[in-house]
Amino acid sequence: MASEPENKETNPLPTPEAGAPSPLVAALQREHPEWIAEVIEAFSETTIVVPREHIVAACSFLKTSPETRFDFLSDICGADRGPEEDPRFEVNYHLFSTTKHHRLRLKVVLSEEDAHVPTVTGVWRTANWHERETFDLFGVIFDGHPDLRRILLPDDWQGHALRKDFPLRGYEPYSLK
């Protein structure tokens, strides 16, 4: 083991050069530049900020296009940047392709007054429960969702528990009503 061959340059992880967009983003930018509001490259992960009105079209394009083939929606998660921020909420779509083995993150930013997003349950059926969870914990409304109910918290819950301004111990101590 002492004489390790010096072929360290065969690094399996492709590291894109700084500033150069990944081939995924380049293809999307060529086809539909209006879908891309911002591209964030960090830790060899690509995030595209998509305007809200284009999210369904972008998702169905990314799923069906032979170059991208994002056939698996890993997760939808919300994020609250805090009540003093505007836009306050994020909805993140984590995509994965089981055939091409690449990942992409789409991000929609929302203001507190208009926390509505079109649903992507028509693209991936698994989005149903992910969107219910995001609605339950952040209060983001998914327009067109077939069954937008709470999924984790009790049905009679007041408020949305993962918002930054939700008190840690809840609004009132528990009692059997």
Next chain:
Amino acid sequence: MGLENIIAEALPEVLTTQLDSLINWARKSSLWPATFGLACCAIEMMNSTSSRNDLARFGSEVFRASPRQADVMIVSGRVSRKMAPVLRRIYDQMPEPKWVISMGACATSGGVFDNYAIVQGVDKIVPVDVYIPGCPPRPEMLIHAVMMLQEKVMKESVRDRKDVPEEEAREAVPPGTLPVTDGSAALKEALAEPRPYTIASRHERRRSS
């Protein structure tokens, strides 16, 4: 069971501590627990019935999955607010006499989970007879709690249980019969209301008096 109510009504003065001690001995010698394993304390609860600790020495090894067959509910673990109505329903389904052991810091006080999701002590939902500290308690502590509960059972009297309200006794349904359901509008209205979880059990009334 109801038999002791009849005896206590018919023979209020004759009833002696001898009968009490006989009934209490029978009850304490086979305390069948309804498992309510909710978190890591349940592992210790299972272990307390294993060959090393052998809760069967104290007549309490028959963990029942059905609340209808259980005498004591061992709440082992943190109770979330979503589980709280379920726990109360299981407790309501247990026949009298019944007792509750709150096992571990989380079931007793919420423990480290001082947040919106966890009920801060199961005694906000059901009356508790024995609290066990620990995170999680060792099986020996659960066995100790069972023995403490047995001491408590021995101090009870059947006269304490003569506390059935009249209206409750009048509306009691004989075993084996089902309430008549004709699907009327009034019944649907009654069923649409949320289930009242706050009906005090005899266990609770006995404690408050």
